[in-house]
Every structure is written in C-alpha cells, then in structure tokens.
Amino acid sequence: MWDLSDEALFAGYAAGDDQAAAAFVRRLERKVYGLALAIVRDPADAHDVAQEAFVRAWRFAASFDERRGSVAAWLLGITRNVALDSVRGRGRRGDIVGDVPGEWPADVDDPSEVVGVRDDAAQVMAVMAGLPPEQRDALVAVTLLGLSTREVSERSAVPHGTVKTRVRLGLRKLRSEMEGQVRWP
Amino acid sequence: MAVMRCEQLRDMAPDVALGLLTGRERAAALAHLERCETCRTEVAALAGTADELLLAAPEATPPDGFAAGVLARLAAEEPVRDAPGAPAPIDGDRGARPSGRRRMVVAAVAAVVVLVVGGLAVALRSDGGAGTEVAATAVMRTGQGQVVGEATVSGDAPAAVEIDVPGWDAMVDRWGGASEAGYLLAVETSDGERTVKPAPGAGDDDGWSVTVDAPAGDVTTVSVLDDEGRVWCSGRFRAG
Ligand SMILES: [Zn+2]
Numbered sequence: 219m220w221d222l223s224d225e226a227l228f229a230g231y232a233a234g235d236d237q238a239a240a241a242f243v244r245r246l247e248r249k250v251y252g253l254a255l256a257i258v259r260d261p262a263d264a265h266d267v268a269q270e271a272f273v274r275a276w277r278f279a280a281s282f283d284e285r286r287g288s289v290a291a292w293l294l295g296i297t298r299n300v301a302l303d304s305v306r307g308r309g310r311r312g313d314i315v316g317d318v319p320g321e322w323p324a325d326v327d328d329p330s331e332v333v334g335v336r337d338d339a340a341q342v343m344a345v346m347a348g349l350p351p352e353q354r355d356a357l358v359a360v361t362l363l364g365l366s367t368r369e370v371s372e373r374s375a376v377p378h379g380t381v382k383t384r385v386r387l388g389l390r391k392l393r394s395e396m397e398g399q400v401r402w403p
Numbered sequence: 404m405a406v407m408r409c410e411q412l413r414d415m416a417p418d419v420a421l422g423l424l425t426g427r428e429r430a431a432a433l434a435h436l437e438r439c440e441t442c443r444t445e446v447a448a449l450a451g452t453a454d455e456l457l458l459a460a461p462e463a464t465p466p467d468g469f470a471a472g473v474l475a476r477l478a479a480e481e482p483v484r485d486a487p488g489a490p491a492p493i494d495g496d497r498g499a500r501p502s503g504r505r506r507m508v509v510a511a512v513a514a515v516v517v518l519v520v521g522g523l524a525v526a527l528r529s530d531g532g533a534g535t536e537v538a539a540t541a542v543m544r545t546g547q548g549q550v551v552g553e554a555t556v557s558g559d560a561p562a563a564v565e566i567d568v569p570g571w572d573a574m575v576d577r578w579g580g581a582s583e584a585g586y587l588l589a590v591e592t593s594d595g596e597r598t599v600k601p602a603p604g605a606g607d608d609d610g611w612s613v614t615v616d617a618p619a620g621d622v623t624t625v626s627v628l629d630d631e632g633r634v635w636c637s638g639r640f641r642a643g
Contacts, residue, residue, distance in 0.1 A: 234477075239474055243469070243470040243473050247465050247469055248462040248463060248464055249460065251463050251464070251469065252461045252462035253460040255463050256461055261466070264463075264465075265466060265469070268469070269469070269472055269473050269476060272476075273473065276480075280540075280553055281551075287451045291458055294457035295457060297457075342456060342458045342459040357456070361421065361456050362457070362460070367418075385417060385421065385423070386415075386417040386418065389421065389449055389453060390449075393448065393449055393452040396452060396455065
C-alpha cells in the first residue's frame, strides 16, 4: 500500500476502498493539517478545516485532473480554499497576516515522514528558497493568504505597482525553474 | 474596452492565474481566454505552478484519531451516495471504470441537487430510456484554469446538458457580486452553432440543466455567462 503513488491511493479513496482511504489520509494529513494551521492559526479550527478538505476531495474526486498536477497539490488547493472561507467567515483574515511568510517555505532540511509528496515538495521548497525574498513573500501572501496585491501593498507599505511586479516575476521564475527540473522521456 | 491582444494578456497572465484581476480588466482577460487557446494554455500552466507552491507549506501533525474522523465522516455520507433517484448505472461494458466516479458526481452536491439530477434521470427515462447514458463529460473551469465543477451531456436531439458547479458560491464570493439578472448558459455544437439560454435558478442549488436541439455527440462546449457576457466558467466535452 505504501509503495503506491498518491494518485493510485486517491483512486482507491474515491472509490470507497477502506484500506486505500486510510492510507491516503495518513499520507497527506500532515500536509493538509499543516497548511490549514498556517492559515487559520487555531488547532481546533485547523482540525475542522483539514477534515472538511478531505471530505470535499472525496466528493469532488471526479473533477481531479491528473494532467494538471499532482493530487497533493489539488488537495492542498481545496484545503486553502476551505481555510480561507473559515477565516473570512470569522472576519479574522487581517489578524493572521504578516507572520506567515517567515516560515514559508518550510525548512528544506526538515526530514518528512510524508511518502510520495516528498520529492515534489522538496523541489518546490528548493525553488522557492532560490527566489528573491521580496518576490517570495509577495507570492506567498497572494497564494496562501488569498490577499490582493493592493492589500499586500497596504500592509507592507510597498507601492502597489512594485507588489504586482514582484508577484509576476516570482510566479514566472518559479514556473521556469520548475519546468527546468522536469525530465522529459 | 478594445479587444485585448495576446501580448497584453501575456503581461498579466500571472495575475489571471492567481485570480488577482477584477472588474473590466478581468472581463477583458477572460473574454480573450475564451477565444485564445494559446493564452489559455499559458495561464493554466501558471495556475498549475501556483497550485504546486502549496506543496511547500509547513507540515504539522494533526491530533490523534484524525484519519479515523475523516473516514467516519465519509461513511456518514454513504446514504447520500446511494440515495434513491441517483442516475441509473452506466452500462456494463464500462465496468473497468471505478464506480466511485459516478457516485461522486451525485454526492458532489447538496441533497437538493441530488433531487434535480434524479428528476432529470426520470424525465429522460420516460422519454424512451435511451437518453440516460452520459455521452460526454466536461470539467468546468474558470478562465484561470481552476476546476469548479463538472458538466455532462446525454440524449439525442434534444441533448440535455447538466452542469454542477459545487464551487459556485466560492466563485461568487471571490469575484464579488452575483449577477442580479441571473446567468446564461451558452452551449456550442461542432457545427459552430451557439445556443444561449437563461440559466434557471441562478445557481441557487449549484446546478443547472439546459437542452439543445442537437445530438449529445455534437455538443462541444458549455459556458456560464453573466448578464454582461462575462464567462464565469466553461468546459469542453470529451467522450466517455
Ligand atoms: Zn492570446
């Protein structure tokens, strides 16, 4: 079971196979819960958000498209949306801004128990670590916290045009670096 | 606003991919993307990169019993998946496909929509039975490539197009303001015909259906538009 890819386990999860479902959740729960916690900042809320994300992934399994990316990234996208909804619902989004970028990306040397996502994650972390810090922070504020560039500008006292440029440069650079690491057959 | 050119779109492609545009800028970008496959591919690639970025999020160990809790919640949803009124099984020669997929479509939406789907299946059956088989499915995406739902097409002139957008409320939240006048569904067929009809129910239950006077196999795309003609999401049908 542990040798299977995330995508293979996910197929079992979606089809209602108990063993695959348990393995799928255990494999990705640290990622999902970690992201939820990074956004909502409260362990009890993060627990609810993470559970909801797994349930939604099961409900919407039919809309997962393997050609667009990994199931881990897809599940984390759902997690982020659920977490942002939860934070917005409580009108607390403003409180959490500012301290997240410092711990993002997670430490590249942190040994992970997560099988399967490990390689992808290490690659993203390495590429993220190579970005100029101001580009990385702007990108994280936008992608993780769901802020608009104007909000980032107001919070960081950096001109709006500069924030926009940083986000654009950061995402383009990330993409070209990640493509550079893809091995074509 | 003048028609946006490819180079202008390329400039702001990261903004589109990250969902940062609003108002007229966003409308112009989405209008361009609806017509331009090249730019759509570019934006989808950038959106994919943005998704992968989440893999670098910090990890944390959830409380004991987390996985068991998730599995218990899935088990609690089983009655929904097996609710009466769910569409009849797709015929047996597709036995290799995971049966979970069809059940998922049913479970994907609230009970209200299950009833709508069930109603459609019943209506088609009383029409002669042959129409119940889904001829093609389409993943519904926003202009930035984000997956928000699914559409199916079945039946033979008229074809019934069923659209489920579980992420509809989140889209409206994110992009601000539902269209007061309701939404439109645009269906294109392989002969280039475009049928535009008002969407019933304005997405209250995350789902719509529309019929077009063509065989299901000829239906190529479906889009959800607002009263200003902006595309909220669209999908291209693939057989099977
Ligand atoms: Zn173009």
